[in-house]
Amino acid sequence: MTWGLIGQERAVAALTGALAGGRIAHAYLFVGPERVGKHTLALKLAQALNCEREEPPCGECNPCRRIAAGVHADVQTVTVEEGEEGVQKGIHISQIREVERVTALKPFEGRSRVVIIDPAEEMNAAAQNAFLKTLEEPPPQVVFVLLAADESRLLPTIRSRCRRLELRLPAVADVEAVLLERGVDGEQGRLLARLSRGRVGWALEMADDPSLLERRRESLSRARALATMSVAERLGLAERLAPEFRRDPVALLAELEAWRDWWRDVLLVQAGAEDGVANVDRLAELREDGARLRRDGVAAFVRAVGEAGRYLGENAQPRLVLETLLLGAPAAAQPAPRR
Numbered sequence: 001m002t003w004g005l006i007g008q009e010r011a012v013a014a015l016t017g018a019l020a021g022g023r024i025a026h027a028y029l030f031v032g033p034e035r036v037g038k039h040t041l042a043l044k045l046a047q048a049l050n051c052e053r054e055e056p057p058c059g060e061c062n063p064c065r066r067i068a069a070g071v072h073a074d075v076q077t078v079t080v081e082e083g084e085e086g087v088q089k090g091i092h093i094s095q096i097r098e099v100e101r102v103t104a105l106k107p108f109e110g111r112s113r114v115v116i117i118d119p120a121e122e123m124n125a126a127a128q129n130a131f132l133k134t135l136e137e138p139p140p141q142v143v144f145v146l147l148a149a150d151e152s153r154l155l156p157t158i159r160s161r162c163r164r165l166e167l168r169l170p171a172v173a174d175v176e177a178v179l180l181e182r183g184v185d186g187e188q189g190r191l192l193a194r195l196s197r198g199r200v201g202w203a204l205e206m207a208d209d210p211s212l213l214e215r216r217r218e219s220l221s222r223a224r225a226l227a228t229m230s231v232a233e234r235l236g237l238a239e240r241l242a243p244e245f246r247r248d249p250v251a252l253l254a255e256l257e258a259w260r261d262w263w264r265d266v267l268l269v270q271a272g273a274e275d276g277v278a279n280v281d282r283l284a285e286l287r288e289d290g291a292r293l294r295r296d297g298v299a300a301f302v303r304a305v306g307e308a309g310r311y312l313g314e315n316a317q318p319r320l321v322l323e324t325l326l327l328g329a330p331a332a333a334q335p336a337p338r339r
């Protein structure tokens with residue numbers, strides 16, 4: 001039986017074993033990086049629990065199809081609701097109360113109700129405490145599936161009540177094979193597989209929409225240009241990007257991700273580890289940057305970009321975060337400016 005998940009054989013084996021032995025837990029915690037397939041795996045589990053055929057999940061019976069389409073009455077995903085101006089404010093206690101209310105009822109159409117919380121670490125403190133109560137006395141015929149990239153933000157008492165399964169990034173070769181299968185041509189498939197760092201979903205998104213790849217190219221050029229910007233230019237860029245974050249936070253976070261990828265590649269080149277470089281099509285430029293910039297400055301910036309993304313996610317002042325970040329970007333032919 002295949003669940004169609006690339007590189008997640010261990011997690012799938014744990015679930016199929018539990019299903020076969022009737023040992024499905026009340027609550028699961030799927031841990032793994034963004035877009036690794038946590039939500040897909042949760043839906044497969046929901047299908048397997050409600051499938052009407054002999055080899056669940058068949059993917060073809062009525063419940064399997066309804067779950068895949070997101071219209072099955074007993075399978076729901078609780079997620080962050082967009083607030084004003086698209087600023088995300090976490091998963092609220094009112095959403096958990098609604099889960100409590102619904103899970104007290106018998107499943108409407110299937111055998112098992114499945115509640116997916118995604119991302120679970122976005123539950124705020126009040127929501128986590130309320131959810132803990134639910135986990136302490138789990139309602140029958142309900143399976144909770146918590147999805148998390150950063151499990152450290154969950155209460156230890158929640159974690160200890162869930163069966164934990166880890167999803168790992170698949171190997172580059174596996175991603176490449178999937179892309180080829182979907183008709184992406186060889187050269188582009190190879191590049192996207194490398195760039196994806198194992199995130200199949202990301203690679204498929206890029207393959208489907210060439211404009212995303214073009215936007216990424218522009219982001220990488222801006223990442224490079226940072227090194228030759230004056231302090232005034234850096235402050236000007238922060239001023240322009242801050243309102244962009246309010247308008248389209250996802251796009252700005254993607255920009256930061258591209259910057260981090262670029263400078264992480266520069267670090268790899270500096271460390272003599274070119275094999276691990278993601279941007280294989282731009283090796284010459286990576287070498288150039290590697291030769292002209294100080295390694296400790298590059299390493300500090302890679303860390304700072306990650307932190308900036310997190311601060312922005314936590315509603316810090318975008319302009320302040322971006323100014324601090326940009327002033328600390330590696331600088332060619334002069335010491336990195338300090339604040």
Ligand SMILES: [Zn+2]
Nearest residue numbers: 051058061064
């Ligand atoms: Zn089925």
